Amino acid sequence: xxxxxxxxxxxxxxxxxxxxxxxxxxxxxxxxxxxxxxxxxxxxxxxxxxxxxxxxxxxxxxxxxxxxxxxxxxxxxxxxxxxxxxxxxxxxxxxxxxxxxxxxxxxxxxxxxxxxxxxxxxxxxxxxxxxxxxxxxxxxxxxxxxxxxxxxxxxxxxxxxxxxxxxxxxxxxxxxxxxxxxxxxxxxxxxxxxxxxxxxxxxxxxxxxxxxxxxxxxxxxxxxxxxxxxxxxxxxxxxxxxxxxxxxxxxxxxxxxxxxxxxxxxxxxxxxxxxxxxxxxxxxxxxxxxxxxxxxxxxxxxxxxxxxxxxxxxxxxxxxxxxxxxxxxxxxxxxxxxxxxxxxxxxxxxxxxxxxxxxxxxxxxxxxxxxxxxxxxxxxxxxxxxxxxxxxxxxxxxxxxxxxxxxxxxxxxxxxxxxxxxxxxxxxxxxxxxxxxxxxxxxxxxxxxxxxxxxxxxxxxxxxxxxxxxxxxxxxxxxxxxxxxxxxxxxxxxxxxxxxxxxxxxxxxxxxxxxxxxxxxxxxxxxxxxxxxxxxxxxxxxxxxxxxxxxxxxxxxxxxxxxxxxxxxxxxxxxxxxxxxxxxxxxxxxxxxxxxxxxxxxxxxxxxxxxxxxxxxxxxxxxxxxxxxxxxxxxxxxxxxxxxxxxxxxxxxxxxxxxxxxxxxxxxxxxxxxxxxxxxxxxxxxxxxxxxxxxxxxxxxxxxxxxxxxxxxxxxxxxxxxxxxxxxxxxxxxxxxxxxxxxxxxxxxxxxxxxxxxxxxxxxxxxxxxxxxxxxxxxxxxxxxxxx
Numbered sequence: 034x035x036x037x038x039x040x041x042x043x044x045x046x047x048x049x050x051x052x053x054x055x056x057x058x059x060x061x062x063x064x065x066x067x068x069x070x071x072x073x074x075x076x077x078x079x080x081x082x083x084x085x086x087x088x089x090x091x092x093x094x095x096x097x098x099x100x101x102x103x104x105x106x107x108x109x110x111x112x113x114x115x116x117x118x119x120x121x122x123x124x125x126x127x128x129x130x131x132x133x134x135x136x137x138x139x140x141x142x143x144x145x146x147x148x149x150x151x152x153x154x155x156x157x158x159x160x161x162x163x164x165x166x167x168x169x170x171x172x173x174x175x176x177x178x179x180x181x182x183x184x185x186x187x188x189x190x191x192x193x194x195x196x197x198x199x200x201x202x203x204x205x206x207x208x209x210x211x212x213x214x215x216x217x218x219x220x221x222x223x224x225x226x227x228x229x230x231x232x233x234x235x236x237x238x239x240x241x242x243x244x245x246x247x248x249x250x251x252x253x254x255x256x257x258x259x260x261x262x263x264x265x266x267x268x269x270x271x272x273x274x275x276x277x278x279x280x281x282x283x284x285x286x287x288x289x290x291x292x293x294x295x296x297x298x299x300x301x302x303x304x305x306x307x308x309x310x311x312x313x314x315x316x317x318x319x320x321x322x323x324x325x326x327x328x329x330x331x332x333x334x335x336x337x338x339x340x341x342x343x344x345x346x347x348x349x350x351x352x353x354x355x356x357x358x359x360x361x362x363x364x365x366x367x368x369x370x371x372x373x374x375x376x377x378x379x380x381x382x383x384x385x386x387x388x389x390x391x392x393x394x395x396x397x398x399x400x401x402x403x404x405x406x407x408x409x410x411x412x413x414x415x416x417x418x419x420x421x422x423x424x425x426x427x428x429x430x431x432x433x434x435x436x437x438x439x440x441x442x443x444x445x446x447x448x449x450x451x452x453x454x455x456x457x458x459x460x461x462x463x464x465x466x467x468x469x470x471x472x473x474x475x476x477x478x479x480x481x482x483x484x485x486x487x488x489x490x491x492x493x494x495x496x497x498x499x500x501x502x503x504x505x506x507x508x509x510x511x512x513x514x515x516x517x518x519x520x521x522x523x524x525x526x527x528x529x530x531x532x533x534x535x536x537x538x539x540x541x542x543x544x545x546x547x548x549x550x551x552x553x554x555x556x557x558x559x560x561x562x563x564x565x566x567x568x569x570x571x572x573x574x575x576x577x578x579x580x581x582x583x584x585x586x587x588x589x590x591x592x593x594x595x596x597x598x599x600x601x602x603x604x605x606x607x608x609x610x611x612x613x614x615x616x617x618x619x620x621x622x623x624x625x626x627x628x629x630x631x632x633x634x635x636x637x638x639x640x641x642x643x644x645x646x647x648x649x650x651x652x653x654x655x656x657x658x659x660x661x662x663x664x665x666x667x668x669x670x671x672x673x674x675x676x677x678x679x680x681x682x683x684x685x686x687x688x689x690x691x692x693x694x695x696x697x698x699x700x701x702x703x704x705x706x707x708x709x710x711x712x713x714x715x716x717x718x719x720x721x722x723x724x725x726x727x728x729x730x731x732x733x734x735x736x737x738x739x740x741x742x743x744x745x746x747x748x749x750x751x752x753x754x755x756x757x758x759x760x761x762x763x764x765x766x767x768x769x770x771x772x773x774x775x776x777x778x779x780x781x782x783x784x785x786x787x788x789x790x791x792x793x794x795x796x797x798x799x800x801x802x803x804x805x806x807x808x809x810x811x812x813x814x815x816x817x818x819x820x821x
Contacts, residue, residue, distance in 0.1 A: 043085045043222060043223045043224055043225045044075060044082040044083065044084060044085070044221075044222040044223075044225055044226070044227065044228070045082060045083055045085055045088075045222065046081075046082060046083075046222075047061045047062060047081075047083070050083060050085075050088060050116075052119075053115075053116040053119045053120060053123075054092070054112045054115060054116050054119075055101075055103075055112075055115055055119070056101075056112075068091075070091065071091060072084055072087035072088055072090075072091055075227060082222060082227070082228075084225070085225070086225075088116075089113045089116060089117065090113075092111060092112040092113035092116065093111055093113040094111070095111055095112045095113070096109055096110065096111050096112075097110050097111065097112055097115065148254070149254060149255055149256070149258075149259055150647065150672075151672055151674065152251045152252075152254065152255060152259075153255065153259055153262060153263075154643060154645070154648075154672050154674075154675070155251055155674075156177055156248065156251050156252070157266065157642045157643075158640065158642045158643035158675070159643075160244065160247060160248055160251065161173055161642055162640075162642075163239065163240050163244040163247075164176070164237055164239045164240075164244050164245060164248055165237050165238070165239075166237060166238025166239060166240065167236075167238045168236040168237040168238055169236070171233070171267060172233045172234065172236045172237055173237060174263060174266055174267045175230050175233035175234055175267075176210070176213065176233075176234045176237060176248065177248070177252060177263050178230075178260065178263050178264070178267065178340070178343060179213055179214065179216070179217035179230045179234065180194075180213065180248070180249060180252040181252050181255045181256075181259060181260045181263065182217060182220065182260065182343045182346070182347070183213075183216055183217060183220060184252060184253065184255070185255075185256055185257060185260065185347050186220060186346055186347060188216060188219075188220050190212075190216035190219070190220075191216070194209075194212070194213065194216075194249050195209070195246050195249065196246065196249060196250050196253070197246065201241075201242035202242075205242055206239055206241065206242045206245060207235070209242065209245050209246075210234050210235055210237055210239075210245065211231060211234075211235055213234055213249075214230050214231025214232070214233075214234040214235060215231055217230040217231070217234075218230055218231050220346075221339065221342060221343065224342060224346045225342070225353075225354065226338070226339055226342030226343070226346070226354060227335055227338065227339060227342075227356075228339070229335070229336065229339055230339070257347050257348075260343075260344065260347060261282070261314070261344070264279070264309050264311075264340055264344060265279065265282065267309075267340065268309060278308075278465060279308050279309045279311055279337075280308060280311050280312065280379045280428065280465075281464055281465065281503070281505070281506070282311065282315075283464075283505065283506035283507070283508075283510075283511050284428070284460065284464060284474075284506065285311050285312055285314075285315045285377070286315060286511050287458075287474070287506065287511045287514055287515060288312070288315075288377050288426040288428075288474060289312075289315045289316060289319055289377060289426075290319070290511070290512075290515040291426070291456075291458075291474075291476070291514065291515045291518040291519065292375060292377065292424050292425075292426045292476065293316075293319060293320070293375070294519070294522075298374070299316075299320055299326075299374040299375045300325055300326060300327065300374055301326075301327045301329070301372075301373045301374050301375075301420075302316040302317075302320070302326070302327070302328050302329070302373060302374065302375045302376070302377070303328075303329045303330070303373035303375070303376045303378075303418060304329075304330040304331075304376065304377055304378045305330075305331050305357065305361060305376070305378055305380065305411075305414060305415065305418065306331065306332060306357070306359075306378050306379065306380045306381060307330030307331060307332040307337075307338065307341045307354065307357075308332065308334075308337055308341065308379065309337050309340045309341050309344060310330065310340065310341030310342070310344040310345045311344075312330075312377035312378060312379070313328040313329075313330050313341070313345055313352065313377075314344050314345060314348070315377070316328065316375065316377060317345065317348040317350045318348070321348055321349075321350050326350050326351070327350075327351050327352075327353070328345060328350055328351065328352040328353070329352070329353040329354075329355075329373070330345075330352070330353070330354050330355070331354070331355045331356070331357030331361065332354075332356070332357055333356065333357055333358050333359055335356065338354060338356065341354060342354050359381055359407075360407065360410070361414060362410055362413075362414050372418055372419060372420040372423070373418060373419060373420060373423060374419075374420055374423050374424075375423065375424055375425070376415050376418060376419060376423070376424075376425035376426075376427070377425070377426050378411075378415065378425070378426075378427055378428070379427075379428040380407075380408075380411040380427065380428070381407070382407055382408040382411060382428075382429060382430055382433070397410075397413050398413055398416060398417055398447075399413055399443075399444045399447035399448055399451075400440060400443055400444055400447065401440075402440065402441070402444065403438055403440040403441060406438070406440075406441060408429055408430060408433045409433070409440075409441055409444050411427065411429075412427060412429070412433075412444070412448070412475065412477070413444070415427055415477060416448075416453055416477060416479060419477075419478075419479040420479065421479055421480070421481070422478070422479065422480055423478070423479050424455075424476070424477065424478050424479075425475075425476075425477040425478070426474055426475070426476050426477070427474070427475045427477065428472050428473075428474060428475075429472060429473050429474075429475050430470055430471070430472055430473075431459065431470075431471040431472060431473050431554065432471075433473075433553075434457060434473055434552060434553035434554040434555075435552045435553070435554035435556075435557065442550060442551055445551040445552075445553055446547075446551040448477075449487070449543065449546055449547075449551055449553075450483075450543075451483070452478070452480055452482060452483035452484050453477050453478065453479065454475065454476070454477060454487055454553065455476040455477065455478050455484065455487065455488065455522070456474075456475075456476035456487065456488040456489070456490065456518055456521070456522075457473050457474070457475055457476070457487065457488075457489050457490070457553050457554075457555055458473060458474040458476070458490040458492055458514060458518070458555070459471075459473050459489075459490065459491050459492060459493050459554075459555040459556065460472050460473060460474065460492055460493070460506075461492060461493050461494065461495050461496035461504050461506070462493065462504065463503050463504040464496065464503055464504050464505075464506065465503060471493075473553075473554075473555070475553075476488075476518070485542060485543055486540045486541060486542050486543065487540070487541055487543070487546055487553075488517075488518065488521045488538065488539075488540050488541075489538070489539050489540075489541055489555040489558040489559055490514060490517055490518065490532075490536055490537070490538045490555060490559075491536060491537040491538075491555040491556065491559040492510070492514050492536040494535055494536070495507075495510040495513075495514070495534060495535065495536060496510060497667070509534060510534050510536075513532060513533050513534035513536065514532075514534070514536060516533070517532050517536065517538050521538070521540060527540070537555075537559040538559070539555075539558045539559050541558045545558070567817075568817055568818065571812040571817040571818050572818065574808055574812070575805075575808050575809055575812060575818060578801070578804050578805040578808045578809075579805055581801050581804070581805070582798075582801040582802055582804075582805045584801075585794070585797050585798040585800075585801040585802075586798060586801075588794050588797070588798075589791075589794045589795055589797075589798045592787075592790055592791045592794045593791065595787055595791075596787050596788060596791045599784055599787060601784075604616065615771055616773070618773065618774055618777075619771055619772060619773045620771075620772045621769050621770065621771055621772070622769070622770050622772045623766060623767055623768065623769060623770070624719075624765060624766055624767070624768040624769075624770050625765075625766025625767065626722075626729075627721065627722060627729045627730045627735070627770060627772070628689075628719040628720055628721050628722060628729075628730065628735070629719070629720045629722060630717055630718070630719055630762040630765055630766055631681075631682075631717065631718045631720070631762070632693060632714075632716075632717055632761075632762050633682060633693065633712050633713050633714045633715065633716045633717070633718070634679055634682050634711075634713075634714060635714060636714050638678075638679065639652070639671070639675075639679065639711070639713060639714060643671055643672070643675050644669035644670065644671055645669060645670065646669060646670065647670070648669070648670025648671045648672050648675075649670060649671065649672050649673045649676065650670055650671055650672075650673070650676045650709065650710060650711055651665065651668040651669070651670050651707075651710045651711070652668065652669050652670065652671060652710070652711045652712070652713050653668070653684070653690060653707075653710055653711065653712045653713060653716065654668075654669075654713045654715065654716070655692045655695055655696075655698070655713075655715050655716060657701070658690060658692065658698055658699070658700060658701040659701070660699070661699060661700070661701055661702060661736060661740055661789070662701055662702065662704070663690070663701050663702075663703065663704070663707055663710075665707075671711065676709075676711060679711055682711050682712060682718075683709050683710070683711060684703045684707060684708065684709065684710045684711070684712055684718065685703065685708060685720070686703055686704060686705045686707070686708055687702070687703065687720075687721065687732040688702075688703040688718050688719065688720050688732075689701070689702055689703070689718070689719040689720075689732060689735060689736055689739065690703065690712055690716050690717070690718055690719070691716065691717045691719065691739065691748070691760070691765065692715065692716065692717075692748075692760070693714075693715050693716050693717045693759065693760055693761075694714075694715045694752075694758065694759040694760070695715055695758065696758065697745060697748045697749045697752055697758060697760070698745075699739070699740040699745055700719075700736060700739045700740065701736075702732055702733070702736045717760070717762055717765060719735070721735070727775065728775075729772075730770070730772060730778065731775065731778045731779060731782055733778075733782035733785070733786060734778040734779075734781055734782050735770070737781070737782065737785050738770060738771070744768070747768060748760060748765075748768075751764050751765075751767075752764075
């Protein structure tokens with residue numbers, strides 16, 4: 034790759050090759066027809082493109098006839114020499130044009146992070162519906178990716194796209210989309226990446242020309258970070274099969290940071306199954322500028338390979354991307370000429386067609402994998418692709434570490450005895466959106482020195498469950514596991530047992546691994562050394578959990594005393610009752626006469642596209658109604674701009690939320706800290722009406738009545754009648770509510786609140802006792818603590 038960021042292996046058409054070679058286009062066609070060794074074309078849709086590198090290699094032996102040579106071309110000058118000279122001239126012209134656009138103030142300084150986040154929210158929210166029409170969300174994301182790619186890569190065609198709206202026809206709108214797609218495909222070809230963005234973009238059906246212009250304007254100022262977010266969106270929306278889904282960025286960062294040391298000399302990074310380029314992207318982010326860096330990747334999936342090419346081109350680092358297969362060891366000899374310092378990969382270990390075939394004359398380094406076991410073929414492919422002293426991190430199914438198959442056990446044993454396995458990290462379940470399989474990270478190395486122990490890290494309990502979608506590893510968890518692996522590798526600062534974020538780590542000696550039948554499952558080791566703290570540390574930890582238990586017991590005793598002080602008595606026989614058994618000063622009132630009932634915003638006003646974990650204001654959903662309160666875990670949020678448009682759906686302290694559609698559950702009370710939050714489509718908000726400056730019903734009293742099993746049963750009965758239970762505001766308004774005077778409501782609320790507090794502190798006591806017992810068991814059952 035040269036200084037323009039263009040690949041030496043760019044893909045060119047016949048016309049472009051002819052222009053560079055200084056010949057007519059039919060001459061290129063004749064070369065292809067007459068000579069069997071002329072490079073084969075790469076077909077993308079209806080077009081045929083040629084690898085520039087391959088054509089240059091073929092033309093190196095074709096001298097230009099004397100009658101066709103220019104005056105400055107000496108005898109022996111080849112067509113390849115002419116093409117290289119013309120390439121330098123055209124690339125320098127491209128650089129000058131990019132510099133002039135910069136001097137003219139083309140893009141200016143990037144907006145701040147908040148502004149870019151809002152632009153992205155608009156693009157993924159309202160603009161998505163306006164532009165995609167009958168097209169899919171992935172087609173729309175192809176448009177966004179193309180626009181950001183063109184801008185960040187400095188394509189001259191990006192600056193020529195319209196930024197102001199003028200009345201245009203539908204044909205003009207289609208032409209603009211086609212222009213964007215062709216510009217993106219041209220930029221991809223010049224970087225050696227098969228094109229194909231146009232075919233997706235032209236499927237969009239915008240409402241009007243101005244909507245496309247607005248999308249172009251909103252992508253101005255977006256950069257590499259936003260491009261990565263769009264790639265993640267594409268991966269989550271495209272419904273990719275397991276062989277194509279993208280690796281979560283937190284997992285990629287963990288693999289990269291745990292593999293790369295502070296003073297790393299890595300120069301060549303390889304991913305044999307590149308997906309969207311997330312592994313190579315992360316390596317370039319960390320290593321670019323530290324040392325001369327070359328990236329290489331392969332993938333059989335042309336669509337995701339295209340995304341990888343776009344993703345990596347933005348770093349300006351030399352990258353070689355090739356169309357590979359799900360079983361590269363079946364197609365060629367071991368890649369001795371492409372050995373890498375570092376390999377990061379997430380191969381399709383369950384892919385069909387990846388079954389290893391017999392390799393004539395070539396030995397598997399640790400024996401041929403059994404039929405139907407591509408995981409062990411990938412491991413060996415990775416190891417032979419490493420340079421001496423090179424390292425690799427490979428995503429593997431958890432089952433690969435402890436499978437009972439004899440040949441798989443023999444391969445594991447050979448790798449262990451050869452010192453090829455450094456570390457195994459068991460990851461939390463449900464991290465990958467496209468698969469539920471549990472996985473481990475295998476840290477491998479190619480070294481003559483045999484390590485006397487293997488590090489096993491059990492991180493299965495880390496990560497947070499997102500509101501929707503897969504589990505997520507936090508930055509803290511990534512740093513914690515990285516620190517554990519790096520400390521063990523350095524031989525300083527590492528301690529066995531429970532680590533800072535809760536993960537368990539054990540450095541098992543080789544004799545222990547042999548005794549376990551070469552199992553490489555962390556569960557077979559960390560459970561044995563569950564308590565590896567020193568006796569002093571164990572005693573300190575047990576004392577801390579005992580203090581927490583004692584504090585919980587004191588709180589419980591105080592609350593129990595307060596509840597015991599409450600007194601209740603039977604209704605005096607002298608109090609007159611109404612016909613339905615209520616005291617005379619009570620009334621039975623329809624709920625609609627006591628509160629204002631409002632349904633949540635329609636789905637079109639609060640779609641999934643405008644909600645994310647990175648917004649400003651939380652959105653309450655039915656799943657957040659728990660035991661009369663709003664549980665603020667795993668909440669999605671919206672930006673201030675979106676919330677402003679939904680102001681009438683903001684919550685106030687004392688509001689009550691009920692389920693509108695879906696499974697009925699007890700309602701919840703809005704507290705002070707939740708003022709201004711939004712409630713979602715599937716909820717109903719109840720807000721007490723007032724008379725003479727006083728509420729007609731107290732929220733605490735009403736919440737208690739709505740939470741009665743009998744009331745919840747009433748709600749469920751009236752929500753029946755459709756495939757999905759639904760309770761309308763009009764129906765809820767009919768619910769009869771027994772209503773005592775306000776003073777009596779206050780006394781009832783106070784008594785029930787006291788018992789609610791009692792329930793809460795007793796749960797906290799149980800949690801403290803459970804934690805204390807777990808701590809004692811871990812240390813007592815391993816002999817670190819001794820009962821006296």
